[in-house]
Amino acid sequence: MNNLILENLKTLHGELGITPKAHGGGFPAECLTTSVNKFGNVIETTVLVDLAKGAGGGSSVDDVIGTNDVTDAGGAYIADLDDQINGVLFAVKFSCIELPTGGDPDINLVFSATGTNPQDAAVTSGTVLLNNGDLTLGESATTAAGATVIAGGTNAKNYVYLTSGTATNAAYTAGKLIITFYGANF
Numbered sequence: 001m002n003n004l005i006l007e008n009l010k011t012l013h014g015e016l017g018i019t020p021k022a023h024g025g026g027f028p029a030e031c032l033t034t035s036v037n038k039f040g041n042v043i044e045t046t047v048l049v050d051l052a053k054g055a056g057g058g059s060s061v062d063d064v065i066g067t068n069d070v071t072d073a074g075g076a077y078i079a080d081l082d083d084q085i086n087g088v089l090f091a092v093k094f095s096c097i098e099l100p101t102g103g104d105p106d107i108n109l110v111f112s113a114t115g116t117n118p119q120d121a122a123v124t125s126g127t128v129l130l131n132n133g134d135l136t137l138g139e140s141a142t143t144a145a146g147a148t149v150i151a152g153g154t155n156a157k158n159y160v161y162l163t164s165g166t167a168t169n170a171a172y173t174a175g176k177l178i179i180t181f182y183g184a185n186f
């Protein structure tokens with residue numbers, strides 16, 4: 001019965017369950033659940049982040065959040081956005097559904113053309129899309145994707161990182177985020 005319902009939804013509203021590109025090896029896989037769904041010409045990519053499952057902040061302001069206490073684990077990006085899979089971005093929504101504790105509660109969303117930035121390092125060629133300050137429960141911020149992220153009608157800075165707003169080099173003990181990317185593909 002559930003498969004029949006899903007098939008009808010796919011037929012009526014779009015394509016569900018598109019396979020996203022992998023996240024970076026420097027961000028704990030246990031922390032992330034990603035889904036991509038297409039509704040007409042709009043593609044929603046949703047990344048659920050559970051920071052308490054192994055993420056940690058950096059020792060300096062604006063350092064990458066990623067796998068805690070692991071050096072050389074690779075890029076700690078939470079998403080690698082692709083025009084064909086995720087569409088050309090036009091908006092991003094960032095929501096806090098559980099307060100971050102342990103690590104820094106000031107979590108920012110940064111886009112970069114570089115996918116090799118590890119945890120506890122600065123983002124190379126990064127553009128801060130959302131500078132959130134200390135998060136509050138139920139807080140949501142929505143923004144246009146921005147000209148520096150979208151250049152020439154494409155996702156020019158396709159790697160997405162979470163960064164610490166202050167220097168809190170510690171493991172997260174709680175914190176859940178929902179980040180939704182809205183793209184168009186005609």
